[in-house]
Amino acid sequence: MNIRHNQFMNFGKVMKQLVLLGVFLFSIGTLAAQSQSSSSNPYVRLGNKAIMDGDFRAAVNALEKVKTPDTLVTYMLGYSQIRCADYNKAIGSFTKLLSQSPNNFSAYYWRGKARNTLAVQSSNKLSDTDRSKMLQESIDDFTNAIRLNPEDLSYYQSRGMAYRDLGILQGTSSTAVYSKEEATNAYQKSIEDLQHVLKANSKREDLAKEIKKVKIYKDNLSK
Structure with a gap:
């Protein structure tokens, strides 16, 4: 196994x-x-x-x-x-x-990927506020990539994952940026982006599983 x-x-x-x-x-x-x-x-x-x-x-x-x-x-x-x-x-x-x-959409995409990865690394010294800011900047980069090249589904998927990461950060009560309302909003946007990709490719079982996880995260905020 x-x-x-x-x-x-x-x-x-x-x-x-x-x-x-x-x-x-x-x-x-x-x-x-x-x-x-x-x-x-x-x-x-x-x-x-x-x-x-x-x-x-x-x-x-x-x-x-x-x-x-x-x-x-x-x-x-x-x-x-x-x-x-x-x-x-x-x-x-x-x-x-x-x-x-x-107008280089690929540059926005890669900068967004770099920012997202850096924001969630546990090894760096970023504060919760800086992590939140960097995740939002990552989301903004993916949004610009989508604006310039809306047909590329990888941009929606990456933005959906960044929204998920932002939701996790904002939904953790021990962080300095805890906000139940903002975390709920981030999770919902994550679900919408990931569902957009899944709608175009219904065989993406990995995305279907990720959407279920994000929905659980979102539901747990209200408990």
Whole structure:
């Protein structure tokens, strides 16, 4: 039983990595068309090869040496920083990218992912107030990604999970940001986003289970 569980978990991790790489490659195609000089830079070529090889630390080391990074380089750097779990640096990179390309929905998505991950990490020193603020910023990023590219269901799913995390934080009475009303609202929005994705793909059993969990969290607030 444990062997099967481990095989399933390993398969899930591989599929998640493939999805992340697919999102990255899709966005790279768009940005590459806008880039004029990146392909001739040796550090960019090294960074791109490292990404394709899955060596994201090497990619960061190479891309950080590009003196005048364009949107393509900045995107590649931010993505590599996320894969290295350097979430603060990734937030900085995607913020810079958005200053260069304010309608880049992928930049909003990845910055939202970085903020969400950083906000729920127990190892960091963030206060409850800072965690709440960062989760809301993550939600805002996903909302902007949806506004610019409403057909991508992964944005709704990510926002739904961020709302869930915000609900958990606000619904915990021992936190400085405890609010039963706001937690209830966050859980409801999480359910709506996740149901939106499930409606488009009824075979997503993982989402169906997650929705049930969020409904339980929401119901427990009234007990």
